[in-house]
Amino acid sequence: MVAELEARHGLRPGPVRDALLALPREVLMPQAYVRRSAPDKDPxxxxLLDWSAPEDRPELLGLLYGGGSVLVQHDGEPLLGRAGRTRSGASITSMSTVMGLTASLLEELDLRSGQRVLDVGTGAGVTAAVACQICGDRGVVTLDRDRHLTDAAEVRLADLGFRPQVVYGPGEQGVPGAEFDRIFVSYAMERVPQALVDQLAPGGRLLVHVTSASPSWPGLAIVERTADGRITAQLRAVEFAHRAGHGMERIWLSKEFRRRINAEPGTWTQRSMLAPPADADRGLWLAVDHLLGGLVRDFGAEHLVIGAPRCGSWLRVEPVGHRRWNIITQGPRDIWKELQDLKARWQAAGSPSRYRLYIEPDGGQHAASACGRLSWPLPNLHPLDQGSAP
Known part of the structure; x- marks a missing residue:
């Protein structure tokens, strides 16, 4: 797994690599789910594969060290003392994140011995274990809103010889009264929680994925407190992000909606010599996520396909020769025009891939390009969403 992370994700020699090599993942995840039904099968x-069953071990090892997501909890169940068997219906409610994403974020966190670390969203305990290995367990606090996850993590981290402080509670509130050198949030949010910013020590760094209701174009917020106490932050466009936190609204393209987009002729077709935005223009797509609202991309389509589930509008782009495209649209929104107008604004702002993130003392937050010509506010958290975590 580590060799694959080096080859495909640029994992470098250093403390994160050493910690991953030393971590027996089967201790943290002695059980894991494998899906047996087809993706479109309902229910x-x-x-549930179990390390204690010798016949399960080869497949379980493949899951644990394959680098992909590891499914650890079904329908909010307790993790300790459960029997291996088939589950149907409901959904997977906790998983260990894809290792390429986890490793790159842990490297960016720049963990060092003796640091105080807050791990928000305990899950299977992987990031907490890495932090304990690098920083020492006395300075590590791991926090989750699901008591079943914290109970299991406390036991399994102890089996590894680590005894961090394990806290059951709302993630966005952090640990009131404490200060941390590093804060890592393992789920996506609509904005940076002010309580976590307040808990950053001088010289501290906070990482959290920020996204709208759409899962398509996320950003990574990197928040730092300088030695003299000032907060500086940026929002960087990224390809992949953590799953949305508990209670966060999400919009999707249903199977039926995708079928309609790909099969129907649309209400308007135009020939264009304007190229669709490139996938590599991540800074533009991050702006699309926040400024054009309600759009979801079908990444499984061969060419650019975007839908707006709330109003039924959609866009399909098909190449028809050298530097010519058919732009097929339907619905009340002209998604193509919206994209091209925003692309012009983005280019006028210098085609940024990252934006300054302003976190005001009164709780307001907004992102802006360096020149200030492209900006948007981040939404306030709804009262019912305060303190939610995966």
């Missing part, structure tokens, strides 16, 4: 069906 879905999973089998």
């Amino acid at each position: 879905p069906r999973w089998d």
Whole structure:
């Protein structure tokens, strides 16, 4: 797994690599789910693989060290003392994140011995274990809103010889009264929680994915407190992000909506010599996520396909020769025009891939290009969403 992270994700020699090599993942995740039903089969069906069953070990090892997501909890169940068997219906409610994403974020966190670390969203305990290995467990606090996850993590981290402080509670509130050199949030949010910013020590760094209701174009917020106490932050466009936190609204393209987009002729077709925005223009797509609202991309389509589930509008782009495209649209929104107008604004702002993130003392937050010509506010958290975590 580590060799694959080096080859494909640029994992470098250093403390994160050493910690991953030293971490027996089967201790943290002695059970994991594997889906046995087809993706479109309803209800879905999973089998729970168990390390204590010798016949399960080869498949479980493949899951644990394959680098992909590891499914650890079904329908909010307790993790300790459960029997291996088939589950159907409901959904997977906790998983260990894809290792390429986790490793790159842990490297960016710049963990060092003796640091005080807050791990928000305990999950299977992987990031907490890495932090304990690098920084020492006395300075590590791991926090989750699901008591079943914290109970299991406390036991399994102890089996590894680590005894961090394990806290059950709302993630966005952090640990009131404490200060941390590093804060890592393992789920996406609509904005940076002010309580976590307040808990950054001088010289501290906070990482959290920030996204709208759409899962398509996320950003990574990097927040730092300088030695003299000032807060500086940026929002960087990224390709992949953590899953949305508990209670956060999400919009998707349903199977039926995707079928309609790909099969129907649309209400308007135009020939264009304007190229669709490139996938590599991540800074533009991050702006699309926040400024054009309600759009979701079908990344499984061969060419650019975007839908707006709330109003039924959609866009399909098909190449028809050298530097010519058919732009097929339907619905009340002209998504193509919206994209081209925003692309012009983005280019006029210098085609940024990252934006300054302003976190005001009164709680307001907004992102802006360096020249200030492209900006948007981040939404306030709704009262019912305060303190949610995965």
